[in-house]
Amino acid sequence: MSQSTDSQLLGVVLIVRHGDRQGFYQDPTTYTPTATAITPLGNAQEYQLGGYLRSIYLNASSPSYIPGMSTGLFNQTQVYVQADLGGEDGVVYDSCVSLTQGLWPPTLSNDITLANGTTVTAPLGGYQYVPIESVDPNESVSLEGFEDCNTFNTQTTAFYNSSEFQQKAAESATFLNMLPPYLDGRSVSLENMWNIYDFMNVQSIHNAAFARALPPTFLAQARALANWHEYNIFSSPSIDGIGNIAGQTLLPTILTGFSGIVDPTNPVKLSITAIAYKPFLSFFNMSGVAEANPELAGIINYAAALALEVRQPSTGGEPVIRFNFKNGTDADFVTYNFLNRTGDVPLSAFIDSMAPAAVNTTAQWCSVCQNTQDRGCAALTLAYDQGHAAAQPRISPVGAGFLGAGLTVAVVALLLGTLALLGLLSVGKISKRSKKQLDSKVELQD
Incomplete structure (x- = not known):
């Protein structure tokens, strides 16, 4: 991890993957999952990750300490934590609980003195209960933008x-035909590659007999094919392509985090979002990191973490973004170049490149995914139909309003406005193309 002293850390947006879990199945086309559960290993991995992050960002002697952050007792005004409550059942949420235990471990200072003079310490040696907002996919599309997305399914x-897929299937047929003895009856096809790899990986971790019987190279070969499979599913050549939908719906969370960090009146300087692996693939594709670093064009490890640091250069000017990624518990943070730039990226450049691709509202998601029934789309469709029937001013699904996706264009405008008021950013730095896009989106909101 870069320990450059040429800038001052202002805050961090953390995106983390869950820890080890039991196996589960995903439909190869819709990615509809079955339920699963976290394991003690998964809890331990997340707790370890929390301790690692604490040593970097909540340690006053660390070069990357977030100024003003409490290093002992959890301060709810300084932190925002959310976790996906969908896909893998409660695994992501349970992982996030363990992560926060590592970030804010028990302390005897977590006590209270009663009116009668008695001092009571919280249970378990001063255990700190960190509030975590659970994100239900039925109420918000922000962390699972691919689910029930018809255009995404069509592209899959x-x-x-x-022809590309058929060629890969032919190339991998010999290897796949050797796998049935190790798959307990599961379908052996390239379409099912994620489920093949996940079963083999889970069994290799938790089943000693399976681990001994599996030929030494088979797990690595299966992972390589699964990486190719998943990256092609959850990415698109163009930043606004439907394959990137998982990253497009995550972007509002990231931009909202940046907005709070650069706003001096907002005390929240650490934003944490716990998710599954899919949005990582899309975001790494959208940011150009995967293209420049092929090892990141695939499934990330359990308890991986992306730290998007917002920094103030010592020379002044607008804040910059630093891209740090840690691929699992056995790795340390590595700083990557992104958006085809070298070094830290100006915040305005990040916004200019990424914000136009963000899916900001449920209504916008319904339009992009061509869904009129699921995840709030039915209510929007009904409202539109009723309004149209009553001869009210026409409101398209794209402009029908905000139902919980996360960020509207107003947040981007607020972020830019905050920078301008601080003298850190001139509005003139926004390209004409981006300004036109922002203006048109604001008009949709009006």
Whole structure:
């Protein structure tokens, strides 16, 4: 991890993957999952990650300490934590609980003195209960933008029918045909590659007999194919392509985090979002990190963490973003170049490149995913139909309003406005193209 002293850390947006869990199945086309559960190993991995992050960001002697952050007792005004409550059942949320235990471990200072003079310490040696907002996919599309997305499913099917996929299937047929003895009856096809790898990986971790019987190279070969499979599913060549939908719906969370960090009146300087692996793939594709670093064009490890640091250069000017990624418990943070730039990226450049691709509202998601029934789309469709029938001014699903996706264009405008008021950013630095896009989106909100 870079320990450059040429800038002052202002705050961090953390995106983390859950820890080890039991196996589960995902439909190869829709990615509809079955339930699973976290393991003690998964809890331990997340707790270890929390301790690692604490040593970097909540340690006053660390070069990357977040100024003003409490280093002992948890201060709810300084931190925002949310966790996906969908896909893998409660695994992501349970992982986040263990993560916060490592970030804010028990302390005897977590006590209270009663009116009668008695001092009571919280249970378990001063255990700190950190509030975590659970994000239900039925109420917000922000952390699972791919679920029930019809255009995403259509693209997945098209990929399976492509000449590229058929060629890869032919190339991997010999290897796949050797796997049935190790898959307990699971379908052996390239379409099912994620489920093949996940079963083999889970069994290799938790089943000693399986681990002994599996030929030494098979797990690595299966992972390589699964990496290729998943990266192609959850990415698109263009930043606003539907394959990036998981990253497009995550972007508002990231931009909101940045907005709070650069706002001197906002005390929240650490934003934590716990998710599954899919949005990482899309975001790494959208940011250009995967193209420049092929090892990141695949499934990330359990308890991996992305730290998007907001920093103030010592020379002045606008804040910059530093991209640090840690791929699992056995790794340390590595600083990566992104957005085809070298070094830290100006915040305005990040906004200019990424914000136009963000899916900011449920209504926008319904339009992009061509869904009129699920995840709040039915209510929007009904409202539109009723309004149209009553001869009210026409409101398209794209402009129908905000139902919980996260960030509206107003947040981006607020972020830019905050920088301008601080003298850190001139509005003139926004490209004409981006300004036109922002203006048009604001008009949709009006």
